[in-house]
Amino acid sequence: MASYQPAAPHQAPSTPPELLTVPQVMACLQIGRSAVYDLLRNRQLASITLGRARRIPARALTDFIRARLDQEAA
Known part of the structure; x- marks a missing residue:
């Protein structure tokens, strides 16, 4: 007799979120x-x-880091 195995819940691919919270940016930039x-x-x-929530696009954070690296290299 075969036992029933429930299907695993659908999980989103492991990609960074499009919009970051301030605590996420704090952690990323330390x-x-x-x-x-x-x-x-x-x-x-x-x-x-x-609304009252502030969100930082992941692309904006990447651009900020890249610009700071370029400044430091110059």
Whole structure:
């Protein structure tokens, strides 16, 4: 007699999210919350606001890191 095995729940592929939260950016850059908000306030890091939530596009974070690397190399 065969036993019933439930199907595994559908899982999204392991890709980074399109929009990051401030704590995710803090963890990625290993900086504090105020430092992230300073980058947002000075428009060094692009973001969008959804209601009261601030989200940073993953592409904006990548562009920020690339620009800082270019600055350091120059």
